[in-house]
Amino acid sequence: MPLDNEIIKGAVEKAKMLGKQRKFKQTVELIVALKDINLKGNEGKFREVVYLPHAPSKEPNICVIASGDLLLEAKKLGLRTISREELSAMKGNKKAARNIGNSCDWILVSSDLMSLVGSILGPALGPRGKVPIAISPKSNISDVVNNYKRAVWARIRNEPQIQCKVGTEDMKNEEIIDNINAVFNTIESKIGIAKIARVYVKKTMGFPVEIALR
Numbered sequence: 001m002p003l004d005n006e007i008i009k010g011a012v013e014k015a016k017m018l019g020k021q022r023k024f025k026q027t028v029e030l031i032v033a034l035k036d037i038n039l040k041g042n043e044g045k046f047r048e049v050v051y052l053p054h055a056p057s058k059e060p061n062i063c064v065i066a067s068g069d070l071l072l073e074a075k076k077l078g079l080r081t082i083s084r085e086e087l088s089a090m091k092g093n094k095k096a097a098r099n100i101g102n103s104c105d106w107i108l109v110s111s112d113l114m115s116l117v118g119s120i121l122g123p124a125l126g127p128r129g130k131v132p133i134a135i136s137p138k139s140n141i142s143d144v145v146n147n148y149k150r151a152v153w154a155r156i157r158n159e160p161q162i163q164c165k166v167g168t169e170d171m172k173n174e175e176i177i178d179n180i181n182a183v184f185n186t187i188e189s190k191i192g193i194a195k196i197a198r199v200y201v202k203k204t205m206g207f208p209v210e211i212a213l214r
Helices: 005-017 068-076 084-089 094-103 111-128 141-148 173-191
Strands: 027-034 047-051 062-065 080-082 106-110 133-135 151-155 161-168 196-203
Touching: 005 027, 005 173, 005 196, 027 173, 047 173, 062 068, 062 141, 068 080, 068 141, 084 111, 094 111, 106 111, 106 141, 111 133, 133 141, 151 161, 151 173, 161 173, 173 196
Parallel strands: 062 080, 062 106, 106 133
Antiparallel strands: 027 161, 027 196, 047 151
8 A cells, every 4th residue: 555645745844844953964764653563573573675766865874895806996986995804803893893883874795704794793783783785796886885875774673663764854855755655665565554553754853744544
């Protein structure tokens, strides 16, 4: 059951108006409240990457952990990079691991280094909800990065709800509407409409505005 675009538009417009203007660019967030969800069961482990139709104007911080040509190509793009040697040197350095977890929105890892990343960075990434993404050492890193510039996590954390970014306050309403639909349709297809209780949209520092379900 798709959302009604006119209803979404009204909610987005209201959400943009609510709350004080800040000195930083606020994100626009979608909140999907769920019901009859067993947080300790498989349902509670729901986690999907959604590629938004329109990339938010505030780009995420992307870190690439790789070696060889993949590392060189990532450096050419001006991305934050970590080589195999630099990663190995972080072993036991909790401060360095926390820095990666705090500063990187997406951590793209050459598949041959995933086990090393798990053992060295895993303890710092897990509590922060960061999940390393495995990519092929032969990937076209430019294409991969462009995809993750418009990607968001749709996932259940510790409460029966899914909250994720669907844009920034300076984006056109039509773009935010498309992004909301992309996230909502993914959730509905995986969880089912019967378990969706309410849907809201809000700015980072604003108040939630309900998007009525049809």
